[in-house]
Amino acid sequence: MSLKYALLGLISKKPQTGYELYTTFKERMIYFWSSTHSQIYTELNKMEHEEWISSTYIYQEGSPNKKLYTITTKGEEYLLNWLLSDKIKPAKIKDEFLLRASAFHLLSEKEIIHLLDAIIEREQRVLEATRKWQHDNEQDEEFGIGDFVTAEYGVMYAEMYIKWCEKVRKEIRKRSRGN
Amino acid sequence: MSLKYALLGLISKKPQTGYELYTTFKERMIYFWSSTHSQIYTELNKMEHEEWISSTYIYQEGSPNKKLYTITTKGEEYLLNWLLSDKIKPAKIKDEFLLRASAFHLLSEKEIIHLLDAIIEREQRVLEATRKWQHDNEQDEEFGIGDFVTAEYGVMYAEMYIKWCEKVRKEIRKRSRGN
DNA sequence: TAGACATATGTCAAAAATGACATATATATT
DNA sequence: AATATATATGTCATTTTTGACATATGTCTA
Incomplete structure (x- = not known):
């Protein structure tokens, strides 16, 4: 499944929180990738465990604390390998x-x-x-x-x-x- | 889930076999609905059990036997009700x-x-x-x-x-x- | 002051989807 | 003779996805 690559791609641009990633999916990726916040948070935790990303806990006053995710070298390699693989499946659409x-x-x-x-x-x-x-x-x-x-x-x-x-x-x- | 409506819509045009429905999905519906033969055959059996469709077994020489599905009145009502419901979810795309x-x-x-x-x-x-x-x-x-x-x-x-x-x-x- | 909305992160049961395995016949190709 | 393709229908374990539930703070609106 490709959700991990979607997340790695976004995090590779700049460190981001799960909530930021979720809003990006909802607002700017609906045309080509759909996902829910429950899936995103679950996947981020798995990905951190696999050491493709690392997180920093950020304490905030006024709004809830958050976790900032950064891509690791291992994650970048993993992503690049997928990006260049030639087995590109046709789009799956449910309209x-x-x-x-x-x-x-x-x-x-x-x-x-x-x-x-x-x-x-x-x-x-x-x-x-x-x-x-x-x-x-x-x-x-x-x-x-x-x-x-x-x-x-x-x-x-x-x-x-x-x-x-x-x-x-x-x-x-x-x-x-x-x- | 909407696979049942997809199948009912096709069968409502004319009685069809699972294989015919599967090829239609593969060849002409890829732009807006994706499904596999395993899902289609499973769903057809469920739908027959629910009495939305009925089947006739057709014995063939030279090629494997097949099951021809026809929509029932109950199935037509069920389909029409869905067609006119106003809660149309936006397309889900995985590209x-x-x-x-x-x-x-x-x-x-x-x-x-x-x-x-x-x-x-x-x-x-x-x-x-x-x-x-x-x-x-x-x-x-x-x-x-x-x-x-x-x-x-x-x-x-x-x-x-x-x-x-x-x-x-x-x-x-x-x-x-x-x- | 109550409710809605935005920020922020999670869990979890249930439903849906995938992809491999399984079987059988006929034809066409290598 | 072996392999691939088309017809034809299924099962099943695993993975993916959904949608509801859960919690907490602050702001904005009716």
């Missing part, structure tokens, strides 16, 4: 909306349009958030090649999704006029 | 290549270009297969709205992915010239 779309023969025009409009709205919100993040961070020193290309992917993915929804909308209208 | 892309700061230009070219080739093959299927089947009576919209999605997704790869390729070249 509930597309699944519904594949059963559109069971729904009426009105029902389909209703579903589509909700999804277009949802995707537009995510697209705007990604564009905003991209705009707010592209001048940042920490905004590296990885951030650039994945943010770009997020934008292209959401734009494609919205275009597809609109194409489906038109097709549904066309077909229902035909009846 | 190993995008994960690598997010760690491109650790790789050289040459290494990145090498990875990118392999992925572009892979995606072009899948795109061509989808276009071919679309072309070969669009005149078919059984080619319904669901097939139309999901095939269209597959084409748009692969095209977007290739465009993104090419954009990344250019960006990598640009950045390496800058050094």
Whole structure:
């Protein structure tokens, strides 16, 4: 499983806490990797045990204490080896909306349009958030090649999704006029 | 979990065997739903037990015997109820290549270009297969709205992915010239 | 003042997914 | 003659994932 590589990749950029990693997954990696905080914290503990990362406990006043993780030399080697391996599995996708779309023969025009409009709205919100993040961070020193290309992917993915929804909308209208 | 709805949706179009369902997942649904034959056969047996589908055993000479599944009224009701429910979860994606892309700061230009070219080739093959299927089947009576919209999605997704790869390729070249 | 939200880290039972193993026939290729 | 591929259906141990529960502080809002 690749969650460990995802975490190593992020930590290799700069030392981070579990909470920071979790918010990055939630806010900027949803387009290509999904994970929950329970899985992330569990995996970080395993990874520290394997000595791919090390942690420093940081005492804070005003907010809860936290653990800052840093990648080790062993972890960097492990990550680089994976990065260059040529067995790249195709993406695994579970898209509930597309699944519904594949059963559109069971729904009426009105029902389909209703579903589509909700999804277009949802995707537009995510697209705007990604564009905003991209705009707010592209001048940042920490905004590296990885951030650039994945943010770009997020934008292209959401734009494609919205275009597809609109194409489906038109097709549904066309077909229902035909009846 | 939604595998049952995926299977019900397909069976609702016409009675099918587990093997047919498995090949459909593998060949035409990879863009939005991934599953294995072991999961599909297990789920079909569970679904028959729940009386959402019923099966007929078909004896064959020359090839192995098979089980043809048909959706029941109970199954149709169950599927329709899910189709219209408004809690549509966002897509869950596990894309190993995008994960690598997010760690491109650790790789050289040459290494990145090498990875990118392999992925572009892979995606072009899948795109061509989808276009071919679309072309070969669009005149078919059984080619319904669901097939139309999901095939269209597959084409748009692969095209977007290739465009993104090419954009990344250019960006990598640009950045390496800058050094 | 009560509730929601953000920060911060965990556990754990249950459900889902994977990948190997298992079997059988027919055809096509090396 | 051996190997690979396509058809066809399953089991099963292990791994992964989910989603709820748990705890604690501070801020912001109704």
